[in-house]
Amino acid sequence: MKNNVRTLIAMAVASTLSVPVLAAVTADEAKQLGSTLLPWGAEKAGNKDGSIPAYTGPIKPPASFDAKNPKVRPDPYADEKPLFSIDAKNMDKYPGKLAEGTRAMMKKYPGYRIDVYPTHRTVNYPKLYTDNSIKNATVCKTINDGLQLEGCYAGIPFPVPKNGNEVMWNRLFKYDGYALMSEGMTGTVVDTQGNNTTTGIATMYIQYPIFDPKRTTPISADEPYEKIRVDYHDPARKAGEKLVVHDSVDMVNVGRRAWSYLPGQRRVKLSPDIAYDTPSPTGGGAGTVDEAAVFYGALDRYNFKMVGKKEMYIPYNTYKARDPKQCANAVAFKTKNFMNPDCVRWELHRVWVVEATLKDGKRHVYPKRTLYWDEDMPGIGIGEGYDSSGQIYRVTHSLPISLYETHGHSTDEWVTTDLATGNYARQQNVTDSGGWIMTEPKPNNFFSSEALAGGGIR
Numbered sequence: 161m162k163n164n165v166r167t168l169i170a171m172a173v174a175s176t177l178s179v180p181v182l183a184a185v186t187a188d189e190a191k192q193l194g195s196t197l198l199p200w201g202a203e204k205a206g207n208k209d210g211s212i213p214a215y216t217g218p219i220k221p222p223a224s225f226d227a228k229n230p231k232v233r234p235d236p237y238a239d240e241k242p243l244f245s246i247d248a249k250n251m252d253k254y255p256g257k258l259a260e261g262t263r264a265m266m267k268k269y270p271g272y273r274i275d276v277y278p279t280h281r282t283v284n285y286p287k288l289y290t291d292n293s294i295k296n297a298t299v300c301k302t303i304n305d306g307l308q309l310e311g312c313y314a315g316i317p318f319p320v321p322k323n324g325n326e327v328m329w330n331r332l333f334k335y336d337g338y339a340l341m342s343e344g345m346t347g348t349v350v351d352t353q354g355n356n357t358t359t360g361i362a363t364m365y366i367q368y369p370i371f372d373p374k375r376t377t378p379i380s381a382d383e384p385y386e387k388i389r390v391d392y393h394d395p396a397r398k399a400g401e402k403l404v405v406h407d408s409v410d411m412v413n414v415g416r417r418a419w420s421y422l423p424g425q426r427r428v429k430l431s432p433d434i435a436y437d438t439p440s441p442t443g444g445g446a447g448t449v450d451e452a453a454v455f456y457g458a459l460d461r462y463n464f465k466m467v468g469k470k471e472m473y474i475p476y477n478t479y480k481a482r483d484p485k486q487c488a489n490a491v492a493f494k495t496k497n498f499m500n501p502d503c504v505r506w507e508l509h510r511v512w513v514v515e516a517t518l519k520d521g522k523r524h525v526y527p528k529r530t531l532y533w534d535e536d537m538p539g540i541g542i543g544e545g546y547d548s549s550g551q552i553y554r555v556t557h558s559l560p561i562s563l564y565e566t567h568g569h570s571t572d573e574w575v576t577t578d579l580a581t582g583n584y585a586r587q588q589n590v591t592d593s594g595g596w597i598m599t600e601p602k603p604n605n606f607f608s609s610e611a612l613a614g615g616g617i618r
Contacts, residue, residue, distance in 0.1 A: 185320045190297045193319055199290035200283075201319030201330075202535040203510065207471060211279060211508050215536070218284035219564045230565055231342075231595035235479035235486070237505075240277055246473070247273035257472050257508065259532055261544035261555030268579060269497045279507040280477055283536040286567040288373055289315045289335050299378075302326065307411040307460055312379050314370040316538065324464025324514045327533060331455060332407075333385065334539025337568035338373060339601040341365045344593025345390070347442025348489065352582035354496035356489070359442040359585070361394035361593060366572065367601055370409075382410045387607040399423075402612045403441070405434060411458045419609040428613045436461060437525040440576075446585040447554065447576035448525060453588075454543040454556050454574060455531055461524055462516040469512055472532060474541055476507040478559040482573075482591050489592050497582050499575050504559070510535045526553065537562075539571040547580070554578050559586075563598070570596045 189197075198204050198215055206214040221227075222236040246254055248266040258266075265272050292315030300312035306325030309317060317333050318326035345364035350356045367387045370379050379385070384406040392398040400423035408414035418434040421427070434441070435457055437448040450457045480486050480503055487503035494500055516529040526545035533541045540560040547553040559573045577584040590596055605611055 185297050185322070189320045190294075193294045193297055197319070198536075199293045199319065200285065200316045200536070200538075201293070201321070202283075207510075212471065212510060213279060213281060215281045215283070218567075219280070219282040219562050221564045225565065227565060230563075230597050231590075232484070233479060233482070233561065233564065233595065235483055236564065237277065237280065237477060237479070242275040242277055245273050245275050254473070256470060259472060259474075259542045259544065259555075260530065261542060261552055262473070264544075264552045264579060265498060265555060265577060271495070272498050273501050274473060274504070274506045275501060276473055276506050276508065277477075279509060281509075281536055282477055282562040282564075284562045284564065284567050284569065285335055286373070288375075289371070289567075291315070293319050302329065304412050306464075307458070308381055309379065309409055310381065314372075314375060314379060321466060321512065324466040324516070325459060327466055327512045327514050327538070328455070328459050328464050328531075330538040331531075331533055333370075334537065334571060335371065335568065336366070336368070336539070336571055337563070337566070337598050338371045339365070339367045339599050340568075340570075340596050341599045342588075342590045342594055342596045344590050346489075346589045346593055347440075347444075347585065347587045348493060348589065349444030349446055349583060349585045350493050350496060350499075352496060354494070356493045357444065358395055359444050360392050360398050362390045362392040364391075364588070365389045365599075365602060365606070367607065372601075379409055382408060382414050384408050389602075389607050389611075403431070403434070404607050404609065404612060406607065407457065411460055415458055415460075419612060421612040428609045430609075437523075440585070440587065442587050443576065443585045444583070446578040446581065446583045447556070447587070448545075451543065451545065451554065451556050451576055452574065453539065453572045454533075454541055454558050455529075461519060461522040462529070463519055465515045465517070467513040467515055469510055469535065471508055472511050472542075473506045473508055474511060474532065474534065475504050475557050475559055476509060476534075476540075477561060478503075478505050479561050480505055481559050482561060482570075482595060484591055487591060489589070492586070492591065498577055498584055499586060504557075511541055512538070537569060537571060539569075551579075553580055563596075566598055568598060 224234040292313035317329045321327045347359040386407045390403040392401040402421040406417045418431040420431045440447045511532040514531045528546040530544045540558040543556040545554045556576045560571045
């Protein structure tokens with residue numbers, strides 16, 4: 161009998177230990193939002209040596225900006241020079257401030273370097289988003305193993321994150337705007353010889369229904385938080401293809417819904433494979449679907465561990481990379497193995513570090529990932545995907561800017577470097593063919609499978 165009691169007690173203790181204990185936001189932490197912490201949870205103050213400044217407000221348009229042509233946004237920091245550069249020869253002088261993927265690229269490619277510039281905190285949120293972020297601190301929570309949300313409003317879900325899933329939800333609810341579009345969204349792959357191939361040019365629409373500025377109600381569990389539509393018109397082999405993707409707040413019962421139109425078949429089909437580790441449609445084999453913009457999609461295949469916050473160098477305010485006068489594609493892609501370092505601005509920022517490990521019974525080409533997310537714009541940063549031998553397989557960097565003429569950001573452009581093959585891919589690049597702009601929201605049926613069928617060509 162005693163043995164049975166001991167067994168039951170041991171089982172109860174083991175059961176208790178196996179369930180993660182999630183600490184709620186305290187009243188004191190909630191009070192910090194809007195004072196020592198910004199409404200979205202970032203530290204308002206700078207760091208001790210001033211290399212990260214205090215946040216003083218959103219960026220202002222430079223005098224050279226033409227409001228009639230918002231697709232081209234001049235670099236507001238064009239006169240600044242790099243403070244220093246880091247490469248394989250001196251990277252050990254900066255312990256802890258370089259992502260392991262960045263170090264791996266420096267070790268493998270002697271010509272790779274990063275140019276570090278003065279840090280500017282340029283995040284630009286509307287008041288509704290910041291108000292909702294403060295509200296979320298005490299009412300928003302995750303349920304069902306962190307795969308669903310409950311009681312949340314359209315802001316940062318967890319301004320004071322307590323675990324990895326909460327940090328990842330902050331990334332998914334990043335604020336770029338309500339509705340955006342580009343007429344020249346481009347994918348390019350550069351091979352080991354330096355030859356570049358255009359993998360797709362499209363008109364792309366991104367809409368976040370939850371960020372309707374008129375909305376005052378909490379987000380429903382089963383509604384989509386993001387919708388995209390991609391209409392390819394170049395190169396000839398992809399012209400006429402179309403894609404629609406809906407991502408739901410409910411990752412358990414709804415998840416992602418995707419449809420594609422293939423002109424050769426003249427029909428629309430459900431495309432459940434546009435997810436997870438399926439090769440990216442415009443990545444040319446150098447990246448997966450859920451590697452888009454560092455991480456894109458459902459959280460159900462990984463356990464996410466929040467390692468903490470640290471100061472690191474990440475690409476930031478990359479206006480130069482999007483300026484056709486400075487870094488047209490011919491310039492950006494003139495280097496092999498990695499995007500031209502002359503075109504990428506790096507800054508020191510505080511980032512949340514999250515380790516992702518594959519859940520038992522799940523599959524993915526990356527058994528482990530490390531993700532670094534900026535504290536001000538949680539949709540930008542660096543991602544590392546590891547192979548089954550524990551080596552870094554691919555490294556992804558976002559190339560973000562703030563839309564200084566309005567509230568919002570452009571964070572969905574990225575470069576993935578494949579360390580196994582030596583190829584790299586830049587996707588959702590709009591430098592040569594037209595930048596991202598805010599647009600009037602499209603009706604729901606624009607993002608439907610029926611709309612793809614009605615607009616099919618060829």
